[in-house]
Amino acid sequence: MPPAVKKQSYEIQKRWSEEGTSPCVLVETPHKELEMTRDLSGFKQFRFKNIFIKTSPLPCLSWANSDDVWIKMLNKELKYVHDKGFLQQHPKLKPKMRAILLDWLLEVSEVYTLHRETAYLAQDFFDRFMLTQDDMEKDRLQLIGITALFIASKIEEIYPPKLHEFAYVTDGACEEEAILEMELVMLKALNWNLCPETVITWLKLYAQVESLKDGVNFLVPQFSQDTYIQTTQLLDLAILDINALDYPYGILAAAAFSHFFSFDVVHKVSGLTWDSIAPCVRWMTPFMRTVSACPRAELKDFKKVTSDDRHNIQTHVNYLSMLSNAHRRQPDSQATPGSPRVDLLTNQMKGEFPRRHT
Secondary structure: OOHHHHHHHOOOOOOOOOOOOOOOOOOOOHHHHHHHHHOOOOOOOOOOHHHHHOOOOOOOOOOOOHHHHHHHHHHHHHHOOOOHHHHHHOOOOOHHHHHHHHHHHHHHHHHOOOEHHHHHHHHHHHHHHHHOOOOOOHHHHHHHHHHHHHHHHHHHOOOOOOHHHHHHOOOOOOOHHHHHHHHHHHHHHOOOOOOOOOHHHHHHHHHHHHHOOOHHHOOOOOOOHHHHHHHHHHHHHHHOOHHHHHOOHHHHHHHHHHOOOOHHHHHHHHOOOHHHHHHHHHHHHHHHHHHHOOOOOOOOOOOOOOOOOHHHEOOOOOHHHHHHHHHHHOOOOOOOOOOOOOOOOOHHHHOOOOOOOO
16 A cells, blocks of 8 residues: 555544553463353353343254354353443543544544454454453553454454554554554453454344345345445444443344334344334434435445445444434433533544544
8 A cells, every 4th residue: 555645644643652561372262262151150241141032033054053053143242241331440531532433443444445344343342352451541542443453354354454554544653563562462351252243243144134035045145235334324323322332232233223124024133022122222213313314325336345245345424423413313412512422523522533534
């Protein structure tokens, strides 16, 4: 990538500090992962404990036992815990800082033509990592965020960007060595648990089940790309709100799905009851209204990306402005200056992550 192409796009202030930590590099085996999930005593939360009562919507599969696949996916909802309460461990941080960071990561993902799954893996790594830390300074957030994306890209992408490219988009704020050091710190903190079922994973599953015509070809995408990108735009916006962490990823995806399909379809593809998704559906409604008021999402063309894969590439629009509008639509928001929901984009915060010029 020629430096001249991207240099003007990312003019980010050098405001992040560096701090080294000696990590441990113990790699967990798949068998150990399964054994660990049987013992729930170590989990901080049990709000997903009844998740196994969901009926499997998967068809009979030729390559695996569908019940085993479904149970393993649900098991990960228990194992990979996320909680918006992590902010209580970081008194110097605010929800809008997370929103700004994730919005920037979505933008970087589009610039480097990364897949949606990569961006959402990075979001998951960031949120779970912050749950393991205490009293984090905001100057560390960009380093944590870009490191999460660096790790996610190596997992998900066939040809991930090079380390120097990730350092480059921070405009010198995060050196390559600092990213490598933070990578090991994050891997240790996450206990090398790097395979969650993300919101996008669940959404693609629901979309595939909804459009399924032949169970033998379950691995071949058959769903509408247009409807898919409309739904992903809703999720892109909603995930910026820290209250999204109140819900399991499977329920978030099902709630978004319910804004485009009837509940009968949602129940068919997810096995969820209305009572289990209703709170999330109601919470997501202002975000859906905001998305509906904006220009309709369209499939973008990317160089070296085939037409049957372009819907999987992460895209970015002015999500922070949309988020502010969505918060104004929420019944409990206060439309007065100084409200954290209304003033998400205050002048002082606009300088945290300057937007890319297009």
